Every structure is written in C-alpha cells, then in structure tokens.
Amino acid sequence: MLSYNHSNFTVHQLPVLKDNYIYLIEAHASSALIVIDPAEAVSVRRACRELGKPLTHIFNTHHHWDHTDGNQSLKKDFGAVVIGAAHDAERIPGIDLKVSEASPPLVDGLNIRVLDVAGHTRGHIAYLLDDALFCGDTLFGAGCGRLFEGTPAQMWQSLQKIAQLDGNTRIYCAHEYTLANLAFAVMVDPENSTLKERLARDSEKRQQDIPTIPSTIEIEKATNPFLRPLDAAFLSAYAAGKAVKPEALAVFTHIRQQKDHF
DSSP states (O other): OEEEEEEEEEEEEEEHHHHHHHHEEESSSSSSOOOSSSSHHHHHHHHHHTTOOOOOOEOOOSSOHHTTHHHHHHHHHHHHHHEGGGGGGGSSTTEEEEEESOOOOOOTBEEEEEEOOSSSSTTTTEEEEEEEEETSSSSEEEEEEOOOSSSSSHHHHHHHHHHOOOTEEEEEESBBBHHHHHHHHHHHSTTTTHHHHHHHHHHHHHHHOOOOOOOOOOHHHOOOOOGGSSSHHHHHHHHHTTOOOOSSSHHHHHHHHOOOOO
16 A cells, blocks of 8 residues: 655555555545545455544545445445435445535545546546545546547546646546556657656556556646647647647547547
C-alpha cells in the first residue's frame, strides 16, 4: 500500500485484480475514511485493519463491476455510506446517497466537488478533493476511457472540464494502463520530446513495479494524446496530416477511433 500526502488527507493506493487501483482517502481532521471504486472487498478490509480505522464512505465513479463489486460486502461490514451519481443511481449497488455537481457529498474535514464526466458511461462522475482528482475511467495516464455509452462530444466536453483544473492537481485514475497508452501516444505525437521523456520515466517505474499513477493535469496536457487537441500547433499538424477537419472535437474523435483499433 503506497501513500500520498495532501494538506487535508492522505491517499492510500491499493493495486488489485489485473490492473485496477482502489484508493482510500484518510481525512486528517476527522475520522472519515473513504474508499473510491472498491473493485473487491478483501484488500480494503486489510487496509482498514492496517490503518486501525473503520471505513465510513464508499464513493463510486460509475457502475461497472470492477468499480463496485466490493460495495455490498463493505457496506455490510462497516455500515459505510454508498455514494454515487444521482442520474445513474439505479446501477450503483447499495447506493445510499445520490450526488451531483449541485449536491456533492458532505464529509467532515474534506472539501469535495463532484464533476459530471460522461463519456465512458452516461452516468460517470469524478470527485475532486482539493488538489486530487479521482476520475475513474474517464482520464487515464496518457489515455482516456473507451466510449461504451457516451458520444465523442460528451467525452471531449468531460476532458476539457478536467483540463481546466490546476496543473498541479494529481490524477488518481482507476487503472494502470499508462505504458500501453504511451505506446499509442508516441505514434500519434512522435515529435513530442516531453512525451518521450515520460515514456522513459514511466517505463523505468514499471520495471521496478512502481505505479505510474498519480499523474498530474500538467503532465497529461503535455503528453496525453486525448488532451493534445487543446494545443493549437498539435491540432493543426494532426488535422493536416490525417485530412481531418481542424477542430478539436474532430481531431479528438479521430484519435479515439484510432486508439480503438490500435
């Protein structure tokens, strides 16, 4: 269990299943202990024992089983409150509190915002706690989620919303997909020296079994092909090279389609 300190809380990272990450958020000023997207319950129980604290809340970003499978068991064990999107409540197992951008969860000692980030699913949300974004499967290290239910326009809008956050915001996504995503990114953006440096750095991390996550907004904007349409020079060059309309949505859509077949 790796831990990352923020001013008001500590994030504990639990690698589970094949490539999932579960996160525990331990508040500094209260007894709150939140789990984000519990793919399974065993690792979360073990971490709670190590921390010597009971779980108080379960936050889900979306309904997929590898983000919610631990909900019911953990709720039974700890009496934890299950929280998810109001507009997708029927698909969140054991949901108690339905939240939205207008009504974020109130947890003692923590400042929490909800972001609607549809695209991967129609009901996907993210949780922003100060300088930490828990974005599920919307944004990955050097990638973004597949469009299982949403449209390219919805996903592009969601990614723009995330890109507007402070550059130092740490990105806690739900999967370790970074190296595979970087291999695609280098094909899309071959002249990007910052991207090449990231590939070398993250490759070394994975060789040592170190997570590439968390990343930051600044890093993603510079190297993530799905955010690169925000850069005018990249947008123009990519559109010309691929005979795509030189508009951000068109370029994003083309890149997403290319990734689907990579």
